[in-house]
Amino acid sequence: MTDQDLRPLDEQLEDMIHSLVDNREAVLIMKQISQHSAHFEIQVADQDVGKLLGRKGVYANSIRRLWEAAYGKQGRGFHMHIVDPRRQQRGS
Numbered sequence: 001m002t003d004q005d006l007r008p009l010d011e012q013l014e015d016m017i018h019s020l021v022d023n024r025e026a027v028l029i030m031k032q033i034s035q036h037s038a039h040f041e042i043q044v045a046d047q048d049v050g051k052l053l054g055r056k057g058v059y060a061n062s063i064r065r066l067w068e069a070a071y072g073k074q075g076r077g078f079h080m081h082i083v084d085p086r087r088q089q090r091g092s
Contacts, residue, residue: 009070013040013063020059021048037077049084 010031018024026045031038044052053060064080071078 009038009067013067016063017042017044017052020052021045022051023048033076036075037079038071039079039081041081041083043083043085046085049082049086052082 010033014027014029017029018027021027021044023045026043026048028043030041030043033039042052051059054062060080060082064078067080068078
């Protein structure tokens, strides 16, 4: 299985994230795909973090479950981190 085989999953994840936020231009998705896993770090505008997470993390957890199943079927792990810029500002 090649990285090309995973491209549709990547595009679907990006489409889903873009559909949940208002400021699509501010979405930044960094990914690292290896033979055994796929890691995604997602940054969105401050006002869109809650829209991507959902109440009590419902949206984020649902996305994780769905993509864990899809990547798991291909024998790969899936990891997703949503960067919350509001938390980074507090620590500075």
